Amino acid sequence: MTSMQEVSNETVVRLSTDKNAVPFETIDYVNYSITMFAWGTSWYALKLQVGVVAPEVSLVWRFGLAALIMWGWMALSGQRLRFPARDHVRFLMMGILLFSTNFALFYYGSRVLPSGLLSVVFSLASIINLFLAWLLMGQKISRRVLLAGLLGFSGVALMFWPQIAGSGFDQKVLVGIGLCIAGTLCFCVGNLISATNQARGLPVIASNGWGMTYGFAFMAFIALVRGHEFIIDQSPEYLVGLIWLAVFSSVMAFASYLTLLGRIGSARAGYLTVMFPLVALAISTVFEGYEWTPHAIVGVGFVLFGNLLVLRAQRPGS
Secondary structure (H helix, E strand, C coil), X not given: CHHHHCCCHHHHHHHHCCCCCCCCCHHHHHHHHHHHHHHHHHHHHHHCCCCCCCHHXXXXXXXXXXXXXXXXXXXXXXXXXCCCHHHHHHHHHHHHXXXXXXXXXXXHHCCCCCHHHHHHHHHCHHHHHHHHHHHHHCCCCCHHHXXXXXXXXXXXXXXXXXXXXXXXXXXXXXXXXXXXXXXXXXXXXXXXXXXXXXXXXXXXXXXXXXXXXXXXXXXXXXXXXXXXXXXXXXXXXXXXXHHHHHHHHHHHHHHHHHHHHHHHCHHHHCCHHHHHHHHHHHHHHHHCCCCCCHHHHHHHHHHHHHHHHHXXXXXXXX
């Protein structure tokens, strides 16, 4: 929160600008598609990580590799590498919220929750982003984007309803839900920090590079404190999942998503969290024999209609 309080008046004005009226350009559609595909496939890749290696250690390998790639990218593209201490505070907060803690919380939540319920909880980011931007940055709540978020969340819940209904809400499940809600809040607050960074003129690539470095270091510290062994599962499934998560779901997806966040605002960018379950379901249909129910078909309709509302340019306040 210290970083939020230090945002200048000029930055607040820039962040509070209504971006719901900004039409999508070609680069926005490209970033939207990359993020949706990369994060939509990440659920299957993440499943390949569960087992031998502790979640914190898997995240150390993931973001350690991602940080190395980001530093190589920054060096080859001539990115600025040196920043004042106050910017490093922001990068540290991004690392803790976006590139470590949120994922760890979902890893532990996944031990007691079905994957469908995980997706539904994370889909709340589309609505949480909206209200955090209003509460902290004064961004207006567009009726259309609010409706889209509610439709999207409801659609994802319908798609995974059999899993949700069959989970049984005992104490362990409630704890799991709490962990995932905390992870989603970390993600959303990290979104706002990234938006303030961009409003201050900090480059996305350098911010991500430093953020992933801090996230890697923070998760390594947590793993040491918890006494986990720094081992690597040498099975092909684990290694393929690790490379995919580091390169595509971390480096490419976060670069695309956070760029999109700065261009179209947190409300519309956050809708991606209800779109990538569609990709996840398509993968599950092919590789895991997912069966489409009437609930799922109606849910997809809700999500797609909400997506049309988000992508469409609109008049401010509509």
